Amino acid sequence: MRSGLWAAPALLQDGRLMEQEGRVEEAKVIYLALLQDEPAHREALNDLGNLLFAQGKNAAARPYYEAAVASHPKDPMSLVNLGNLLMKLRELTKARKLFEGALDVDPHYRPAHAGMSFALSDLGDSEVAAEHRRIAFQDHCVVSAPYRGAQPPITVLELVSTIGGNIRTQEFLSDRIFKRFLVATEFYHPGTVLPPHDLVVNAIGDVDVADDALAVAESMMGRTGAPVINHPTAVRATSRCAIAERLAGVANVVTPKTVLLSRDLLEAEDAEAVLSDRGFEFPMLLRSPGFHGGEHFVKVEAGAQLRTALADLPGQQLLVIQYLDARRRDGKIRKYRVMMVDGRIYPLHVAVSWNWKIHYFSAEMADHAVHRAEDAAFLGDMAGALGPRATVALEEIQATLGLDYGGIDFGLNEDGEVLLFEANATMAVVVPDKGEQWEYRRGPVETIYKAVWMMLMSRGRKVREEIWRDSNPTAIDDEALIGNA
Numbered sequence: 001m002r003s004g005l006w007a008a009p010a011l012l013q014d015g016r017l018m019e020q021e022g023r024v025e026e027a028k029v030i031y032l033a034l035l036q037d038e039p040a041h042r043e044a045l046n047d048l049g050n051l052l053f054a055q056g057k058n059a060a061a062r063p064y065y066e067a068a069v070a071s072h073p074k075d076p077m078s079l080v081n082l083g084n085l086l087m088k089l090r091e092l093t094k095a096r097k098l099f100e101g102a103l104d105v106d107p108h109y110r111p112a113h114a115g116m117s118f119a120l121s122d123l124g125d126s127e128v129a130a131e132h133r134r135i136a137f138q139d140h141c142v143v144s145a146p147y148r149g150a151q152p153p154i155t156v157l158e159l160v161s162t163i164g165g166n167i168r169t170q171e172f173l174s175d176r177i178f179k180r181f182l183v184a185t186e187f188y189h190p191g192t193v194l195p196p197h198d199l200v201v202n203a204i205g206d207v208d209v210a211d212d213a214l215a216v217a218e219s220m221m222g223r224t225g226a227p228v229i230n231h232p233t234a235v236r237a238t239s240r241c242a243i244a245e246r247l248a249g250v251a252n253v254v255t256p257k258t259v260l261l262s263r264d265l266l267e268a269e270d271a272e273a274v275l276s277d278r279g280f281e282f283p284m285l286l287r288s289p290g291f292h293g294g295e296h297f298v299k300v301e302a303g304a305q306l307r308t309a310l311a312d313l314p315g316q317q318l319l320v321i322q323y324l325d326a327r328r329r330d331g332k333i334r335k336y337r338v339m340m341v342d343g344r345i346y347p348l349h350v351a352v353s354w355n356w357k358i359h360y361f362s363a364e365m366a367d368h369a370v371h372r373a374e375d376a377a378f379l380g381d382m383a384g385a386l387g388p389r390a391t392v393a394l395e396e397i398q399a400t401l402g403l404d405y406g407g408i409d410f411g412l413n414e415d416g417e418v419l420l421f422e423a424n425a426t427m428a429v430v431v432p433d434k435g436e437q438w439e440y441r442r443g444p445v446e447t448i449y450k451a452v453w454m455m456l457m458s459r460g461r462k463v464r465e466e467i468w469r470d471s472n473p474t475a476i477d478d479e480a481l482i483g484n485a
Helices: 007-020 024-037 042-054 058-071 076-088 092-105 110-123 126-137 207-223 232-236 240-246 263-267 271-277 303-311 369-380 382-386 388-401 436-468 478-484
Strands: 142-144 154-160 178-184 199-202 258-262 284-287 297-300 317-322 333-341 344-353 405-412 418-424
Touching: 007 024, 007 042, 024 042, 042 058, 042 076, 058 076, 076 092, 076 110, 092 110, 110 126, 154 207, 154 436, 199 207, 199 436, 207 232, 240 258, 240 317, 240 388, 240 418, 258 263, 263 271, 263 303, 263 317, 271 303, 297 303, 333 388, 333 436, 344 369, 344 382, 344 388, 344 436, 369 382, 369 436, 382 388, 388 405, 388 418
Parallel strands: 154 178, 154 199
Antiparallel strands: 142 178, 258 317, 284 297, 284 317, 333 344, 333 405, 405 418
């Protein structure tokens, strides 16, 4: 290990070199050695925090970021790095204060403006958030992400929206395999020079939030010859209203009537008559577009509850959705989720609950072994659990949507038909909690992860192999990469 006057700069350089070569565990050892001698070393604290953060080890990264801020309270980089971590942990108010502190020091620091735009948007101040977005990304819409791999990377052009509605790609686009260039599509213009790339991943998944961004992404497709994952044209056809219409004709699928109406219309004196004329009856569902996980989503049992329900929902446009009663004979509701990956369907879970608004994290699963047994049976034999009518219907839904990656949430009625809740590209595959009771879920989740990795690597590698055919015959070992991801 280096020592002496130049030890810290040399160790920092060594650690960063190890990172670039994909030797991340060795890099951690070097950063820790540097910090043992200089506990307040600004760059080492941030570099180690960034490395841990990139690995999804948020709790491990936090003390290093906090130490950097405590030792360097006027350093914009340290403030923003901690702010970004707190955003991930949904500590929005604390994150906002950190971004404000960075801008107090450097009013032109783009990463702080980007952080402020995300924090303010989530806190409901969309007007000020838009101004911060403009400063952060105007004339700077392509952002390079670090690469920490030992082999030449598959280079990805990742299209994102700065206002939200993006797919979670971090779990799949490992920085040890993929070199990512993120494009803030709202600020892209035809004169923007795109970096060379092997693959395009359209991470914009929610058309109800980010249709403008998807329109720009769609226009960009003429500027690339690389394979595209989740083509923007396919995603643009997956709004909640469009999905209900497109899938209404699929055999053995029941879709809910869904319309987007203005708040003014829903607050009017004749709102009940307007809804009745459009074919709705109580109970019905109201939802603010762009939110997932059950936020801002309510069931309205009768007309007298309409105004009260509206008061709690943000937005000037609201989705009115027909309520599909998925309750079975035992009084319970089941919400199934399957994932669509590269033309195949994979079971992810069935959540069982007595509540109409059901998500796996809030369903009665942890304390009910019989519910977990039903989940395990679905994961072990999807076709047997669903029956032939629903199985064929799901295949037809997949073929109709044409997404490379996406999910379908649904229930079943007593006739074995699919009661469609939603189908789009935004659905996440969450790794199960640790514990013996969840072990049965790990294999199916890993199968989905591997399917996504294989899709990304195979499509990117085909182009890379064509480029390297004469100059570099090295093949990528898929299994080794999966093991390292």
